Amino acid sequence: MNDVVLARGAVARVIYVDAIIDGAPTTTYKADGVIVATATGSTGYALAADGPILNPHAREILLLPIVPHLSASYCLVLHSTATIQLKLQTIHPATLSIDGHTNLSLKTGAIVTVKTSRQTVRFLRIHPEASFYSTLEKRLKGKQ
Numbered sequence: 001m002n003d004v005v006l007a008r009g010a011v012a013r014v015i016y017v018d019a020i021i022d023g024a025p026t027t028t029y030k031a032d033g034v035i036v037a038t039a040t041g042s043t044g045y046a047l048a049a050d051g052p053i054l055n056p057h058a059r060e061i062l063l064l065p066i067v068p069h070l071s072a073s074y075c076l077v078l079h080s081t082a083t084i085q086l087k088l089q090t091i092h093p094a095t096l097s098i099d100g101h102t103n104l105s106l107k108t109g110a111i112v113t114v115k116t117s118r119q120t121v122r123f124l125r126i127h128p129e130a131s132f133y134s135t136l137e138k139r140l141k142g143k144q
Contacts, residue, residue, distance in 0.1 A: 003037040
């Protein structure tokens with residue numbers, strides 16, 4: 001629901017991640033990892049990695065590298081129907097984290113496929129919808 005993170009494991013070495021979007025090879029990231037995030041996840045780890053903040057109603061998907069080294073450093077905003085494949089190239093084990101709860105060790109050659117689920121989640125809103133940006137601003141300034 002929030003994000004999928006493919007990142008280096010315990011060894012502090014960059015990993016190589018081939019990003020394939022809708023079957024088309026796009027780029028190879030040489031980085032600490034790659035984040036695929038929804039609008040909900042855009043205000044978490046993706047934001048900390050210099051990603052944009054998406055409106056909560058946005059259906060787009062973010063694809064951004066984590067501390068890239070001499071490779072693409074920009075965030076891609078992808079259509080909600082995009083299928084993203086991440087192919088891992090590494091000497092040391094890497095980690096796949098799903099919403100920060102499910103963590104799996106991966107080895108070189110592993111392919112992770114990420115796409116939007118057909119199922120949707122509904123949230124109960126306590127505050128008026130317009131408060132998203134003011135609440136976000138307060139949280140970003142540490143005034144929760």
